[in-house]
Amino acid sequence: xxxxRKNKTLYIDQEALATLALAKEGILxxxxxxxxxxEAQEVDKTKTYKGKTFPFSFILAPSGKKxxxxxxxxxxxxxxxxxxxxxxxxxxxxxxxxxxxxKERVKNIYGTDDxxxxxxxxxxxxxGNYAVSGEYEVDFEQIKKTKEIIxxxxxxxxxxxxxxxxMAAKPLHRAHERLIRLSLENSDLIVIFLLKPYSKDExxxxxxxxxxxxxxxxxxxxxxxVIVPLENTYIFAGFNEVILDAIVAQNFGCNKLxxxxxxAGVGLYYDKNTIKSVFDILKGININIETISEFVYxxxxxxxxxxxxxxxxxxxxxxxxxxxxxxxxKQGILxxxxxxxxxxxxxxxSELFPNRFKNLEKLYYNFxxxxxxxxxxxxxxxxxxxxxxxxxxxxx
Numbered sequence: 001x002x003x004x005r006k007n008k009t010l011y012i013d014q015e016a017l018a019t020l021a022l023a024k025e026g027i028l029x030x031x032x033x034x035x036x037x038x039e040a041q042e043v044d045k046t047k048t049y050k051g052k053t054f055p056f057s058f059i060l061a062p063s064g065k066k067x068x069x070x071x072x073x074x075x076x077x078x079x080x081x082x083x084x085x086x087x088x089x090x091x092x093x094x095x096x097x098x099x100x101x102x103k104e105r106v107k108n109i110y111g112t113d114d115x116x117x118x119x120x121x122x123x124x125x126x127x128g129n130y131a132v133s134g135e136y137e138v139d140f141e142q143i144k145k146t147k148e149i150i151x152x153x154x155x156x157x158x159x160x161x162x163x164x165x166x167m168a169a170k171p172l173h174r175a176h177e178r179l180i181r182l183s184l185e186n187s188d189l190i191v192i193f194l195l196k197p198y199s200k201d202e203x204x205x206x207x208x209x210x211x212x213x214x215x216x217x218x219x220x221x222x223x224x225x226v227i228v229p230l231e232n233t234y235i236f237a238g239f240n241e242v243i244l245d246a247i248v249a250q251n252f253g254c255n256k257l258x259x260x261x262x263x264a265g266v267g268l269y270y271d272k273n274t275i276k277s278v279f280d281i282l283k284g285i286n287i288n289i290e291t292i293s294e295f296v297y298x299x300x301x302x303x304x305x306x307x308x309x310x311x312x313x314x315x316x317x318x319x320x321x322x323x324x325x326x327x328x329x330k331q332g333i334l335x336x337x338x339x340x341x342x343x344x345x346x347x348x349x350s351e352l353f354p355n356r357f358k359n360l361e362k363l364y365y366n367f368x369x370x371x372x373x374x375x376x377x378x379x380x381x382x383x384x385x386x387x388x389x390x391x392x393x394x395x396x
Contacts, residue, residue, distance in 0.1 A: 007091065008070050010080045012062050013126065015198040017084050018231035021140035023058060025147070027251045028244075030284070031058045036133040037098035044108050052284030054247070055240035056108040060092075061100050061131035071097050071130040082138065090138035102127040110238040119237045122199075126234070146228045150191055150252055153226040159188035163256040164249035166230065168195045168322070170203050171329060171348055172211045173340050175295040175320035177219075178304055182292065183258050184224060191254055192216075193230035193245075203326070205229065207351055211344045218343075243282065250287040261291045295320060297338055332356070337387055346383035354379070 012020075022028050030050040035043065040057035043049050047056075074080065074094050082090040105127055106120045107113045115121055154162060163183050169176060183190055194212060196205045209227060216225045236244055242259060249257045293308040296317035301310060310317070320339065328335045332353050334345050349356075356379060357363055364370075364377050368385040 007079050007081045009083050011067055011083050014084055015233045017089050017138055017140055019233045019235055020138050021143050025143045027248055029251050034060050034133040036096045053282045055243050059131040061128045063126055063128040068128055068130055071132055092136035093134045095134035097130055097132055099129055100131050123234050149228050153189055156223050157188055161187050162189045162254045163187040163258055164191050164254035165258050166193045166245045169208045169212050170322055172344050173320045173325055174304055178295050190225040192227045194227055195232040196229040197232045211347050246285050246287055256288045258290050258292055261293055342384050342387035346380040349383055350379040
């Protein structure tokens with residue numbers, strides 16, 4: 001898109017652009033447009049929109065003095081160009097400009113306005129004091145592409161039972177693998193929505209995609225699992241994330257969503273001696289939601305087990321805590337294969353620490369058995385073979 005000299009400009013970031021595109025493409029249905037003041041206040045109060053559950057109002061209130069000046073002086077019917085990084089990405093025809101309370105906004109999203117919460121801090125920086133509603137168009141093709149990928153995958157296998165799994169895979173560990181395999185048992189197709197955040201991270205989307213794709217291509221039935229990006233914008237960052245996951249999965253054409261019982265947004269509680277969760281109060285979200293018990297490695301059972309089926313105490317359990325496994329990888333340590341498949345660890349470490357070894361071929365020659373023919377080997381190959389040595393038991 002090109003600038004229109006006659007139009008004023010509104011500066012937004014890539015995260016806001018992606019969020020606007022999600023609504024425009026029907027992925028946040030019943031929300032398909034920016035809400036005006038009356039709609040926004042009603043949704044924030046009732047947590048519903050058009051009789052269906054929606055956790056908070058859908059508004060655009062970009063920060064910055066230039067934006068505030070533009071919005072304070074804008075007129076109904078006026079068209080504003082939407083700009084990201086000096087490039088026009090869309091436009092909006094103003095219907096209403098109204099003032100908001102940024103602290104109330106973040107509290108609706110995160111359940112708190114405590115500045116020690118990192119999400120609250122980040123979102124407050126992005127929020128201005130004025131919101132704009134009106135018809136808009138944006139240029140963001142990724143969501144259309146994701147729709148097409150899922151549509152094609154469904155057609156290839158004639159899928160009727162489609163299960164969604166929202167996953168960061170940071171990193172992809174053995175419990176993730178078990179969850180995917182278990183979900184495949186009663187599904188024609190699994191759609192893994194791989195979270196694609198907008199904050200910088202050494203564990204990039206591309207790196208995480210590479211690991212998940214490796215597992216899918218090499219260890220799962222062909223054409224039964226598809227990996228697509230999910231624009232993990234600020235609206236998914238709060239305690240309402242799991243509700244929005246269900247809405248998104250349904251609107252992408254899935255009829256089942258699998259989540260862990262220990263997911264922060266599930267909110268298990270007792271009501272009249274019956275275990276209930278946030279899903280029991282949802283309205284108008286017609287997707288089957290299955291909660292899966294936590295998987296652990298039991299040193300008595302000697303295998304991966306569900307906490308619901310293992311008879312041994314928690315002191316026998318090794319937990320698949322992503323943050324702790326991530327700490328090993330950040331320090332360049334090869335996680336035990338019981339935690340992460342050795343090929344997955346090798347992919348991550350070889351990218352996180354490129355050219356790490358001064359003389360890789362010498363290390364390879366000294367430590368790794370070979371056929372007698374010298375071949376050039378990569379750091380990834382070395383990590384895989386090194387893990388095989390760690391798994392040797394005759395001298396342990």
